[in-house]
Amino acid sequence: MNRPDILSSGEPEIDAITAQCFVRFEEAFGTRGFAWDVQAQIMSLGKAVEIGKGESATIFSDEDSLVFLAEGACKLVAWAALDRAQVLSFHFAGDLVSVPARAEHEYGLIALTPSQILSFPTRRFLQAVNEESKLLVELHRRTDAALAECRNDSVGLGRKTAQERVARLLMQMAGRIGVASDNEVLIELPMSRGDIADSLGLTIETVSRQFGELRDAGLIETGGRSGVRVLDPEALLQRAGPTGPHA
Amino acid sequence: MNRPDILSSGEPEIDAITAQCFVRFEEAFGTRGFAWDVQAQIMSLGKAVEIGKGESATIFSDEDSLVFLAEGACKLVAWAALDRAQVLSFHFAGDLVSVPARAEHEYGLIALTPSQILSFPTRRFLQAVNEESKLLVELHRRTDAALAECRNDSVGLGRKTAQERVARLLMQMAGRIGVASDNEVLIELPMSRGDIADSLGLTIETVSRQFGELRDAGLIETGGRSGVRVLDPEALLQRAGPTGPHA
DNA sequence: GACGTTCATTGACATAGGTCAACTACAACT
DNA sequence: AGTTGTAGTTGACCTATGTCAATGAACGTC
Known part of the structure; x- marks a missing residue:
């Protein structure tokens, strides 16, 4: 057949x-x-x-x-x-x-x-x-x-700080939709700050402040509403908090 | 065969x-x-x-x-x-x-x-x-x-208060391991307050305080470390926060 | 390319829940 | 039954994050 x-x-x-x-x-x-x-x-x-x-x-x-x-x-x-x-x-x-x-x-x-x-x-x-x-x-x-x-x-x-949550989300998005170049990753976020807040159990303001801190620390750069350039993926991962087994 | x-x-x-x-x-x-x-x-x-x-x-x-x-x-x-x-x-x-x-x-x-x-x-x-x-x-x-x-x-x-979390857990446990009698439910909790805290993203103290509030409000009674008698399941469910669709 | 709307940022302040520290009560063991 | 260790409760205080309000930057529209 x-x-x-x-x-x-x-x-x-x-x-x-x-x-x-x-x-x-x-x-x-x-x-x-x-x-x-x-x-x-x-x-x-x-x-x-x-x-x-x-x-x-x-x-x-x-x-x-x-x-x-x-x-x-x-x-x-x-x-x-x-x-x-x-x-x-x-x-x-x-x-x-x-x-x-x-x-x-x-x-x-x-x-x-x-x-x-x-x-x-x-x-x-x-x-x-x-x-x-x-x-x-x-x-x-x-x-x-x-x-x-x-x-x-x-x-x-349940167990992470606002900064750890935001950093972790950025690393996740970098992995899923990021474009790597050199030691940087470019991300075009399809979701709003409000969506991010609602996914992390935070408020828009807190998310925005954390973006600000990460920017001030030189770990990321933001371009427009949705653009994020991860300048230092290592350091960002660090801020996402301990992840490995028994860390 | x-x-x-x-x-x-x-x-x-x-x-x-x-x-x-x-x-x-x-x-x-x-x-x-x-x-x-x-x-x-x-x-x-x-x-x-x-x-x-x-x-x-x-x-x-x-x-x-x-x-x-x-x-x-x-x-x-x-x-x-x-x-x-x-x-x-x-x-x-x-x-x-x-x-x-x-x-x-x-x-x-x-x-x-x-x-x-x-x-x-x-x-x-x-x-x-x-x-x-x-x-x-x-x-x-x-x-x-x-x-x-x-x-x-x-x-x-992500989106519930300490009281809502504790009330919800008690109702869940009532459903899984509770023994119903009249309009009451008896629960013998196998887990410690610490376990409950760790499951709800809270601390032991906060969990304890919420148990206290629910007890003072007459919704539950506690007996020993693990015994809980739910006196008013309706009211407890209420305190677990809105659950139904679009509530 | 100016306008207006929406979204994001920033600041001042409030509070839920965390932290630290006693104190108490249960339960296990002699 | 008394003793001891562990778990739970309660209180005083602190801080991370929420809330409210104002400002500013993007983006879509005419």
């Missing part, structure tokens, strides 16, 4: 965004080799859309969803109250984010920059890939990584 | 603790129906031990491990520094905990009460169950639940 290319099978209803999202999804999860009917089910379950800055990526309102971020940058937010937001994580192209529909708090995946997302209803998605062990293993691997990340963040939230 | 009972096959080297741990593990994950060789691999990978209060459950020192808690109570701890511990979660019988060996911080799973644990080296465990979709799905389900829990805790750490 030959395996037709699901994306170029000439079905006219598949728009450019849907096509691109699925191509990236296939690349990330290696679904090409899957049984034809499983691939078809995955395609029928996934809804691809483009969302603008500030828009919510919630597609399935009453169901937990699994969102693949094909392009752009998003923040996952939970609200302790209307005026008390907690940003749980920032996400970039290639990330898979599980967004709960009804949990202890209200959740939302919000675009920081125009983004292309592919959303699946979690339960039905899992049913569809039930027998595809390879995907299940990859799913578990990613969820486990997200859990590890969340735990590390918890240490930050 | 008949499927011999792996636990009563009369192999003399299996001690009582190992037997009990595996029985509980089988019950929790339904591994009974698995292929004989997979079951054998699982059994050969799992190390069952009994640990006393304060002892670490770390078995595989250089590998991430998956620990099934068959009996007792444990805390998962990460150290930001030697004197800055963050308790990430409390665990009870039936829980599966993934403990990283080398991460951003040093991790440890420490017994709060004498416990029976069954440890697996994560990587080899996953290889062994590679084709058992049912277990992979369950593994993913549990990891996803742990992630959801961790995220909820993050909201607490």
Whole structure:
């Protein structure tokens, strides 16, 4: 049995965004080799859309969803109250984010920059890939990584000073979206100071003051609202506090 | 092909603790129906031990491990520094905990009460169950639940007051290990005030003061070091702060 | 390229929670 | 039951961070 290319099978209803999202999804999860009917089910379950800055990526309102971020940058937010937001994580192209529909708090995946997302209803998605062990293993691997990340963040939230939190976030962003040159790293932050504050359990003012201190100390330079040049990554890492085992 | 009972096959080297741990593990994950060789691999990978209060459950020192808690109570701890511990979660019988060996911080799973644990080296465990979709799905389900829990805790750490954190923890413990009677709940806390403080990102003194306030307000009564009687669950939940969607 | 809006910075002040230091009560052991 | 060590409580004080308010810098818009 030959395996037709699901994306170029000439079905006219598949728009450019849907096509691109699925191509990236296939690349990330290696679904090409899957049984034809499983691939078809995955395609029928996934809804691809483009969302603008500030828009919510919630597609399935009453169901937990699994969102693949094909392009752009998003923040996952939970609200302790209307005026008390907690940003749980920032996400970039290639990330898979599980967004709960009804949990202890209200959740939302919000675009920081125009983004292309592919959303699946979690339960039905899992049913569809039930027998595809390879995907299940990859799913578990990613969820486990997200859990590890969340735990590390918890240490930050519970036991680190404002400066350590800000320095750690900058180093994380340097690693994820930074452009290295010489001994410097250039970062174009897609999120606002408010988003950073909400992710670190601080206020905008405190975040701003810490940026100021790091700038005064000569560790970073800021350009415009979103530009950050890390002049001394070593020293910045130092200020992020002890990280290694038993440090 | 008949499927011999792996636990009563009369192999003399299996001690009582190992037997009990595996029985509980089988019950929790339904591994009974698995292929004989997979079951054998699982059994050969799992190390069952009994640990006393304060002892670490770390078995595989250089590998991430998956620990099934068959009996007792444990805390998962990460150290930001030697004197800055963050308790990430409390665990009870039936829980599966993934403990990283080398991460951003040093991790440890420490017994709060004498416990029976069954440890697996994560990587080899996953290889062994590679084709058992049912277990992979369950593994993913549990990891996803742990992630959801961790995220909820993050909201607490980042955006809640000391009183809200303490009240929330008490309600959580009421739900997990509380004994309900009339409109009251009796809790026997297995963890110390220090553990609670480390889990909530507070100090022992602050936790103690919050217990005092809740006691003075008539919401709880304390008996001895570990006994807590929740007199007014409704009011206590209130003090845990807004939880529902968009509250 | 001036205008206005939004976002970021800076300063003055307030406070929740941390720190340090007694004191008290529980529980384990003789 | 008395003794002793550990854990918990309470009080006085301190500080990191929050709050409120004003100013200033980016960026989008006409």
